[in-house]
Amino acid sequence: MLTYLLRRLLLMIPTLLGITILVFTVMAMSPGGISAQTLIGGTDMKPQEKQALLNYYNKRYGLDKPAPVQYLRWLNNVSPIGFTIDEQGNRGEFSFSKGMDLGTSFQYGRPVSDILAERIPITLLLNLVTIPFTYLIAIFVGMKSAANRGGSFDVGMGMSMLALWSIPTMLAGVLLLGFFGNVQHFQWFPTAGISSREAQDMPFLPHWEQTGFVRGFLLDRVWHLILPVICLSYGSFAALAKLTRTSILENLNSDYARTARAKGLAEHDVLWRHVFRNSLLPLITISAGLLPSLLAGSLIVENIFSINGMGQLAVEAVKGRDRELVLSITWVSGFLTLIGYLIADFCYTLADPRVSYD
Amino acid sequence: QIDRQWLKLTEMETAMSEQSKDMRELRVAVASGAVSNKPTTNSTEANGDVAQAFKRALAASRLPDYAQGDWSVDSFSTNIKTITPLVSSDLYASNVQSNVLESLITRNPDTLEWEGLIAKSWKISDDGLVISFQMRDDVSFSDGQPLTAEDVVFSFDFIMTEAIQAPRERAYLEKIKAVKANGKYEVVFTFKEPYFEALSLAGGMSILPKHFYASYVKEPQKFNQSKGLLLGSGPYKLTDPKNWTPDKGNIELVRNERYWGDVPPSFNRILWKVIQNDSARLTTYRNGDIDSYSARPVEYQELKKDEQLIAKSQNFEYMPPTVGYSYIGWNQERAGKPTRFADKRVRQAMTYLTDVSRIIKDVQLNYAEPAVSPFSNTSKQHNGSLQPYPFNLAKAKALLTEVGYEDRNGDGVLEDKSGKPFEFKLTYFQANEDTKRMVLLLKDLYARAGVRMIPFPQEWPVMLENLGKKDFDAITLAWTSGIETDLYQIFHSSQAISNGDNYISYKNPELDKLIEQARRTVDESKRMPLWQSAERILYEDQPYTFMMRRKSLLFVDKRIHNLQMTKLGLNLGSLPLENYVPVAQQKYTQ
Amino acid sequence: MSQPLLEVRNLHTYLQSGGREVRAVDGISFSIPKSETFCLVGESGSGKSISALSVIRLLPQDIATHPSGEILFNGQDLLKLDDPAIRSVRGSQIAMIFQEPMTSLNPVLSIGEQITEALQLHHPGMSDSEAEQRTILALEQVQMPHAARRFRDYPHQLSGGQRQRVMIAMALACEPQLLIADEPTTALDVTVQAEILRLMRKLQDDTGMSIFFITHDFGVVSQMAQWVGVMQQGKLVEVGACIDVLRKPQHSYTRQLLAALPENLSKPVLATTQNLDELSTAEQTPLVKIRDLKVWFPIKKGLFRHTVDYVRAVDEVSLDIPQGQIVALVGESGCGKTTLGRALLQLEKPTSGSVQIDGQELTGLSAHELRPLRRKMQIAFQDPQSSLNPRLLIETTLTEPMKVHGIGGNDEERIELAALLLESVQLKRDFLWRYPHEFSGGQRQRIGLARALALNPEFIVCDEITSALDVSVQAEILQLLLSIRQQRNLTLLFITHNIGVVEYLSDQTVVMYKGKIVERGKTAQVCKTPQHPYTQKLLAAVPRLIM
Amino acid sequence: MTETTVSRESFSAHIWRKTLDGVGVKVGLAWIALLVFAAVFAPFLANSMPLLISKDGIISAPVLRYLSVEDAWVLATFFIALAVYRLRLGSGKRILLFLLGSAVAALLVNMFLKPPVLVIYDDFRTITYTDVDWRIMPPIPYAPTDYLRDLGSKGLEAPFKTEGHTHLMGTEENGADVLSRMIHACRISLSIGLIASGIALFIGVIVGGLMGYFSGIVDMLGMRLVEIFEDIPTLFLLLTFVAFFGRSLYMMMVIIGITGWSGYARYVRQEFLKLRKQDYVQAAVASGLPLSSILFRHMLPNGVAPLLVAVSFGVAGAILSEATLSFLGLGVVDAPSWGQMLDQAVKSSTFNWWMAAFPGGAIFMTVFSYNLIGEAFRDAIDPQLSRKAGVN
Ligand SMILES: Nc1ncnc2c1ncn2[C@@H]1O[C@H](COP(=O)(O)OP(=O)(O)OP(=O)(O)O)[C@@H](O)[C@H]1O
Numbered sequence A: 001m002l003t004y005l006l007r008r009l010l011l012m013i014p015t016l017l018g019i020t021i022l023v024f025t026v027m028a029m030s031p032g033g034i035s036a037q038t039l040i041g042g043t044d045m046k047p048q049e050k051q052a053l054l055n056y057y058n059k060r061y062g063l064d065k066p067a068p069v070q071y072l073r074w075l076n077n078v079s080p081i082g083f084t085i086d087e088q089g090n091r092g093e094f095s096f097s098k099g100m101d102l103g104t105s106f107q108y109g110r111p112v113s114d115i116l117a118e119r120i121p122i123t124l125l126l127n128l129v130t131i132p133f134t135y136l137i138a139i140f141v142g143m144k145s146a147a148n149r150g151g152s153f154d155v156g157m158g159m160s161m162l163a164l165w166s167i168p169t170m171l172a173g174v175l176l177l178g179f180f181g182n183v184q185h186f187q188w189f190p191t192a193g194i195s196s197r198e199a200q201d202m203p204f205l206p207h208w209e210q211t212g213f214v215r216g217f218l219l220d221r222v223w224h225l226i227l228p229v230i231c232l233s234y235g236s237f238a239a240l241a242k243l244t245r246t247s248i249l250e251n252l253n254s255d256y257a258r259t260a261r262a263k264g265l266a267e268h269d270v271l272w273r274h275v276f277r278n279s280l281l282p283l284i285t286i287s288a289g290l291l292p293s294l295l296a297g298s299l300i301v302e303n304i305f306s307i308n309g310m311g312q313l314a315v316e317a318v319k320g321r322d323r324e325l326v327l328s329i330t331w332v333s334g335f336l337t338l339i340g341y342l343i344a345d346f347c348y349t350l351a352d353p354r355v356s357y358d
Numbered sequence B: 001q002i003d004r005q006w007l008k009l010t011e012m013e014t015a016m017s018e019q020s021k022d023m024r025e026l027r028v029a030v031a032s033g034a035v036s037n038k039p040t041t042n043s044t045e046a047n048g049d050v051a052q053a054f055k056r057a058l059a060a061s062r063l064p065d066y067a068q069g070d071w072s073v074d075s076f077s078t079n080i081k082t083i084t085p086l087v088s089s090d091l092y093a094s095n096v097q098s099n100v101l102e103s104l105i106t107r108n109p110d111t112l113e114w115e116g117l118i119a120k121s122w123k124i125s126d127d128g129l130v131i132s133f134q135m136r137d138d139v140s141f142s143d144g145q146p147l148t149a150e151d152v153v154f155s156f157d158f159i160m161t162e163a164i165q166a167p168r169e170r171a172y173l174e175k176i177k178a179v180k181a182n183g184k185y186e187v188v189f190t191f192k193e194p195y196f197e198a199l200s201l202a203g204g205m206s207i208l209p210k211h212f213y214a215s216y217v218k219e220p221q222k223f224n225q226s227k228g229l230l231l232g233s234g235p236y237k238l239t240d241p242k243n244w245t246p247d248k249g250n251i252e253l254v255r256n257e258r259y260w261g262d263v264p265p266s267f268n269r270i271l272w273k274v275i276q277n278d279s280a281r282l283t284t285y286r287n288g289d290i291d292s293y294s295a296r297p298v299e300y301q302e303l304k305k306d307e308q309l310i311a312k313s314q315n316f317e318y319m320p321p322t323v324g325y326s327y328i329g330w331n332q333e334r335a336g337k338p339t340r341f342a343d344k345r346v347r348q349a350m351t352y353l354t355d356v357s358r359i360i361k362d363v364q365l366n367y368a369e370p371a372v373s374p375f376s377n378t379s380k381q382h383n384g385s386l387q388p389y390p391f392n393l394a395k396a397k398a399l400l401t402e403v404g405y406e407d408r409n410g411d412g413v414l415e416d417k418s419g420k421p422f423e424f425k426l427t428y429f430q431a432n433e434d435t436k437r438m439v440l441l442l443k444d445l446y447a448r449a450g451v452r453m454i455p456f457p458q459e460w461p462v463m464l465e466n467l468g469k470k471d472f473d474a475i476t477l478a479w480t481s482g483i484e485t486d487l488y489q490i491f492h493s494s495q496a497i498s499n500g501d502n503y504i505s506y507k508n509p510e511l512d513k514l515i516e517q518a519r520r521t522v523d524e525s526k527r528m529p530l531w532q533s534a535e536r537i538l539y540e541d542q543p544y545t546f547m548m549r550r551k552s553l554l555f556v557d558k559r560i561h562n563l564q565m566t567k568l569g570l571n572l573g574s575l576p577l578e579n580y581v582p583v584a585q586q587k588y589t590q
Numbered sequence C: 001m002s003q004p005l006l007e008v009r010n011l012h013t014y015l016q017s018g019g020r021e022v023r024a025v026d027g028i029s030f031s032i033p034k035s036e037t038f039c040l041v042g043e044s045g046s047g048k049s050i051s052a053l054s055v056i057r058l059l060p061q062d063i064a065t066h067p068s069g070e071i072l073f074n075g076q077d078l079l080k081l082d083d084p085a086i087r088s089v090r091g092s093q094i095a096m097i098f099q100e101p102m103t104s105l106n107p108v109l110s111i112g113e114q115i116t117e118a119l120q121l122h123h124p125g126m127s128d129s130e131a132e133q134r135t136i137l138a139l140e141q142v143q144m145p146h147a148a149r150r151f152r153d154y155p156h157q158l159s160g161g162q163r164q165r166v167m168i169a170m171a172l173a174c175e176p177q178l179l180i181a182d183e184p185t186t187a188l189d190v191t192v193q194a195e196i197l198r199l200m201r202k203l204q205d206d207t208g209m210s211i212f213f214i215t216h217d218f219g220v221v222s223q224m225a226q227w228v229g230v231m232q233q234g235k236l237v238e239v240g241a242c243i244d245v246l247r248k249p250q251h252s253y254t255r256q257l258l259a260a261l262p263e264n265l266s267k268p269v270l271a272t273t274q275n276l277d278e279l280s281t282a283e284q285t286p287l288v289k290i291r292d293l294k295v296w297f298p299i300k301k302g303l304f305r306h307t308v309d310y311v312r313a314v315d316e317v318s319l320d321i322p323q324g325q326i327v328a329l330v331g332e333s334g335c336g337k338t339t340l341g342r343a344l345l346q347l348e349k350p351t352s353g354s355v356q357i358d359g360q361e362l363t364g365l366s367a368h369e370l371r372p373l374r375r376k377m378q379i380a381f382q383d384p385q386s387s388l389n390p391r392l393l394i395e396t397t398l399t400e401p402m403k404v405h406g407i408g409g410n411d412e413e414r415i416e417l418a419a420l421l422l423e424s425v426q427l428k429r430d431f432l433w434r435y436p437h438e439f440s441g442g443q444r445q446r447i448g449l450a451r452a453l454a455l456n457p458e459f460i461v462c463d464e465i466t467s468a469l470d471v472s473v474q475a476e477i478l479q480l481l482l483s484i485r486q487q488r489n490l491t492l493l494f495i496t497h498n499i500g501v502v503e504y505l506s507d508q509t510v511v512m513y514k515g516k517i518v519e520r521g522k523t524a525q526v527c528k529t530p531q532h533p534y535t536q537k538l539l540a541a542v543p544r545l546i547m
Numbered sequence D: 001m002t003e004t005t006v007s008r009e010s011f012s013a014h015i016w017r018k019t020l021d022g023v024g025v026k027v028g029l030a031w032i033a034l035l036v037f038a039a040v041f042a043p044f045l046a047n048s049m050p051l052l053i054s055k056d057g058i059i060s061a062p063v064l065r066y067l068s069v070e071d072a073w074v075l076a077t078f079f080i081a082l083a084v085y086r087l088r089l090g091s092g093k094r095i096l097l098f099l100l101g102s103a104v105a106a107l108l109v110n111m112f113l114k115p116p117v118l119v120i121y122d123d124f125r126t127i128t129y130t131d132v133d134w135r136i137m138p139p140i141p142y143a144p145t146d147y148l149r150d151l152g153s154k155g156l157e158a159p160f161k162t163e164g165h166t167h168l169m170g171t172e173e174n175g176a177d178v179l180s181r182m183i184h185a186c187r188i189s190l191s192i193g194l195i196a197s198g199i200a201l202f203i204g205v206i207v208g209g210l211m212g213y214f215s216g217i218v219d220m221l222g223m224r225l226v227e228i229f230e231d232i233p234t235l236f237l238l239l240t241f242v243a244f245f246g247r248s249l250y251m252m253m254v255i256i257g258i259t260g261w262s263g264y265a266r267y268v269r270q271e272f273l274k275l276r277k278q279d280y281v282q283a284a285v286a287s288g289l290p291l292s293s294i295l296f297r298h299m300l301p302n303g304v305a306p307l308l309v310a311v312s313f314g315v316a317g318a319i320l321s322e323a324t325l326s327f328l329g330l331g332v333v334d335a336p337s338w339g340q341m342l343d344q345a346v347k348s349s350t351f352n353w354w355m356a357a358f359p360g361g362a363i364f365m366t367v368f369s370y371n372l373i374g375e376a377f378r379d380a381i382d383p384q385l386s387r388k389a390g391v392n
């Protein structure tokens, strides 16, 4: 098992390298490189000042060097092992102990690692709420449709799921906001952010006070997350539900199900004790594949509901030509996905005795 | 969760320590018998000796329904990267800072004259090279430390420290030779050369507490990368002056209980929410969760018909004197070679084609006024006799033919003598809808004269780089302007170098002379005529096609009272604070 | 005989599929006495499984209907029982085991769990520990090696035979009175089959249950059954005591079936005699020469997937296949027959060793160099379903290779040739213009043969081409093979595990075991006087019908 | 033995028939057909200039005169497609012929068509075009980029709310007729969907096919490539590429294409890995057929069905991507596109229902149609569901 894990981790390295190379080349080829970025906000600087700033950056990031050199330099900074580099930018000796340095974001003027440390948890939170939610709904629907296959529920649900899938996210988001966050219609949910100002100084759990019910930090969070999560999830119902349905039907017709019936098990038990677990196996593998799309999907949702997650960051970074940031975002999200796959496979081994990695 | 608790702890700690510090000081004072029971300033019996700056605030506080309390809640449309002074570059941050930091002097909203805030008075030497400020002795920072001349000196030195990432301010203050403290409460600014804006330069500099920021001179990186290092003498303060971070989303200032000012500010807290999505922002405003909403013209028209909104808000259309003007800049030199716009007549022709009044009517829905020059029509720099160029197709065509443009191959587009068609890219910043509309309109207008314009939207960084490289045909942008606008940076030929702000490479020696002269003359009565003659040259040359100044269109929640128009625009949130919420309407306790 | 345990009277079972109604079972009647065995034989699709499923009422309600008939079990009519009632009968009184041991067990539950489940279902009071005891007992009963340890194993950790044992253990756990076995041994090797059959007989003696046994193998019938029913297209054409039916079958269909058995097939006269004297000469000039051929599949493990061991599918095999002979390759499943065959044609890269055809070395040739040699040797496959490209007309399938190898001047000629081919495999020539899914299994195998013949090769590998077919069809194919062989003087490597076929068809027999050749020689002598213990075991295991 | 029902139709025809029975698909196809029609004949359906006018005796057709190169090409290819479809030929030949034809058309059009560069739509409402003997206007007398300046359109007028000129679907921010823009936008949406996923498919099949056929090292490398492209959220990639490589429509198609192929590659690979084991492929190898034939004749056609499902979903996805890009302010500039219009609706704080409803609805319907088709198709080829139910 351990060797398997190691192997998987080793395999990640070329992938991650590839990702960074890809993105780096794209950025290197693009107009409005870093140099432009450095000038943002510098609009009311003296030319000399701007020039100075440029030189500063050039020295710091070796922007005057050819792209491959820049890349290697960046890579060296990022990788946990490599050459130490001093302020003047000339190379020290090789070390295994030098930490990872994701560099500094130009437009935020802060270490990229800090920024990611702020943003990733938020996006992860969104996704970790969304995925289970999606699965619950999808599995439920999938099972019911399988149960009365060809029935009205099956057909109807199949259709409406497809329909949901086809709604553009931004439209859905804005409509939801317009109707359920608006005093003119139903002001049930907040319009922005993932927690309200008051929640900052609320206790964690909901409880009663003499003033009345206090929703507490937790409920406040949930309350804020509802609309975004709906927006994120409705799109992926269709595929999952469909998958559940087919695999359940498949397993219901399988030989072992028949064996179970031959034992005298009631249909209900056959479904729950035998078929169900087998049917969910394919869903496990899918779950990881959901992650990247969610990461990106949150991009729109985050914008609409003013949530500062990776999605937002990505847009800002890309528009701001913030090289360090874009690079890190892409490879980090790539890394997350790979980890996701790994975890999924791991769960698979737990769920299915047949596969065992050594 | 954990860290939230922890944060609250630290906040409490700081509070405690401060209190204890106060106690100590008090004891010391008592011991030395120096404690005069000078009443803590509050509006009631501060009538006589209220500083000029606080007169309006005082007046407000005299109003029958005046009340302290409640919050002012506002919104930002992008998330703030940092609110540390000097490091921060965007408007929002400076907006926040203005509530926390104070400067020696401030402009009077009615007279637009300078008057003392921290400074009691000041003297300017006859040659205009030395300005010395007499400072108040009762001013203290929000942590209780007194504010002295030392702090002012420090602020200057701090900005001038190379390692500190404050190039903008440094560039701005470079005219100052030295700042010296003369005794505890007098500070002297010395200038390298006479400069017409010397006073505002010196007096406008916001004062940073030495005891708070001094430590960062040693570790500048820490300062440059900091997100929330903000402490000052202003009416509001951060609960924790060191640890604000962007991921908190909101920015929240609390009343500075130790505020030295003659009139304590009305709001208990000032809160800024970050709401990127426009419709979300509007909805939030509708729901009453933010106090003001500024609208685009089309939107404004719509909303004025919306009774739910009108019922809860007061709306304002006004033209702040400092509002910028929007223009089309014609690039005159590209890759060392003069472009077709190098010819004055072509520029004039384009101006004739640019139907500003039409734009104002169709795009701005008349919420804007045409701009004749960089100088606002109300400013003294402006010569009222100049009228904006009218739309005049015939004249434009005449000019163009005069230069030698005509449709040679019958495809409807003009060609010059070498047969090169008259078509150019108009670069503009993509994010703004109104600009886009305007550009589309212009496209049609120019088409009438057989000129082909290709809209060329760009993102900010790309645009900046192209500006720096002077790599564009024509560009539409806007410059902000001050009460009095300096032409040097934008139109002086010396700025036509790469990365200079005269990126259209406009060179006119005559104008250069005038500008230099004007900047050197400190005496206003002599200076203004110089500006006006400079303006005439610009008007003639049309390096830019000056288009318009846009009005601010604003909805403010009815809660907020005592909103007035001043020469500086609407007094919403202007300091010292004049707005307040009557007890009846107060919304936020705590 | 006393009051029968199960009595089926005029049972009809109709199935709705895609709008039309299939009369899977129409009007069968038979009865099974206590502690005796009733065998249902018949070709595939004749309705055996359906009748079995009808008895235990396992057919899905929505598609299966029983217009008339009754199934009396201990006097009560199962068809009339409601769901709970029939469920209480299932498993406890009537148990069933199925054909596919691979898929019939739930892969994600340990075998222990699956058996105890059955137990506790019918003995609600039973405690877990007791259930476990009983389970282990049951496993021992079916002679599961160290049953106690197997308890927590998962199905995939067991061999096919063991799985079938588990199935039986599960079925017998609640001591049913009737065991329905739907071809329980078809998917197993003969040796394993023999064990299972022996086991079932033993269990029957111990527990005194009755068995409703379904098979299509008369050999098995003659070993198991007291009573036999022969089924054809949903009807029971003949029922009676095993001996009578097998000795003097009444119904023509039964005779036809019996006649179709390889051991009863009449060999074409001319074939053998000339072969026998040919042999001696042929020995000197082998067409295909295999010298210690190895096909090892690496088993990769560890961080860098380095090879820790090999599956020795084919291990140092040396073999000569004389011109114009049919060499049968027999052996249990997984012993490497197919791999050897594929290795001969270089469809599998041999690990080492040499393969020569007409003295031309094949190993180590590039695909390009191989191409001209390809037409000398062809292969025909086992599975009629997947052996033809579903997207191509038969015409394309047949002519494309010809075109590549430049057989026939133009398309018309090739089409003509293809038509002739079809006729030579006794199919109509207009079948050229059909798609594979329009043929029955037997027809497809013929087409498969035709394709193999298209390049008129000298040597063909036939990988179990008859195993998936019914006896009658099998018989036809076998005879066809012989005749073609006559016409074209073909050389065949005939892979099979059916000794009957071997005896009928082949001149020489090669026995393979665990990747090695353990015995080879003239078919007659190998079958009469096997030398190697494995061969002896194999032959002993073959169920023959005692006349 | 089970006698298979002899049906005299090819496998693909069979699948196609099974796909077609079902209401959803028919609706979907109908809608797509409608779009195609609109896309091809857009300039004649919605335009400010008369189709035909007769001015003092002389009959002229301004539309034709102003017909842009693109319009002409689209028309040409459409008719070529029709013609080719009529021909009785192998599908391969057909496709080849079609591509050839359209290429030639493109060439000719570019060489001979010289429409005026500047179009001033206002002029078409001046007397030169109005006081004529007779004239035939298009059904919607407004061009998509005609901002009706002379009619003083303020923009954002609800349907039928405008005085003087009627707009069935109202006007958008700049005052252009929404319906007209919708019609012209069909072209963008369709082409984005098809071309983008066409490119993706092409790359995917090549890479996946190679991976699947020679597994081993090729597979290893290929998989890394695939992973690279699918581990970065596609939208991030898209964002990066578009932001950096300009905003032209064609660029966008290409980019959506080259960022979206990884899924297909996986599909093809899996299919090929399966197919390689198939006996008929082995037989093909055994009879020494050339690699190309094995890959593209024996393997691809059998592996293509699930791929097509993926494609039809992919097309839907591409259309949504376009909308998303517009939403992120990276859409096309002046050319009308649904995404961009929807974006206007979403961005504007005052909710203009017609701006959201019509473009949003169109996107929804199109995506939905493609999804429906894909779904039906999947059901048709899914062996599990098409197999007879119940007992084995
Ligand atoms: N679910 C079903 N729907 C429709 N027809 C079916 C179904 N299952 C089986 N049949 C038909 O019923 C007939 C009998 O099927 P059955 O499985 O009993 O044959 P069998 O004798 O068991 O064959 P085998 O020896 O291959 O098991 C066949 O013609 C088959 O096509």
Ligand SMILES: Nc1ncnc2c1ncn2[C@@H]1O[C@H](COP(=O)(O)OP(=O)(O)OP(=O)(O)O)[C@@H](O)[C@H]1O
Residues within 6 Å of the ligand: C297, C311, C312, C313, C331, C332, C333, C334, C335, C336, C337, C338, C339, C340, C497
């Ligand atoms: N591609 C492969 N990779 C690894 N092992 C393989 C491969 N192909 C076959 N084997 C193993 O080689 C052995 C021989 O397989 P082969 O198919 O030749 O047996 P067989 O005699 O044909 O069995 P059957 O009679 O069931 O067809 C088996 O243990 C099988 O697991």
Ligand SMILES: [Mg+2]
Residues within 6 Å of the ligand: C048, C049, C050, C182
């Ligand atoms: Mg059967």
Ligand SMILES: [Mg+2]
Residues within 6 Å of the ligand: C337, C338, C339, C463
């Ligand atoms: Mg085999």
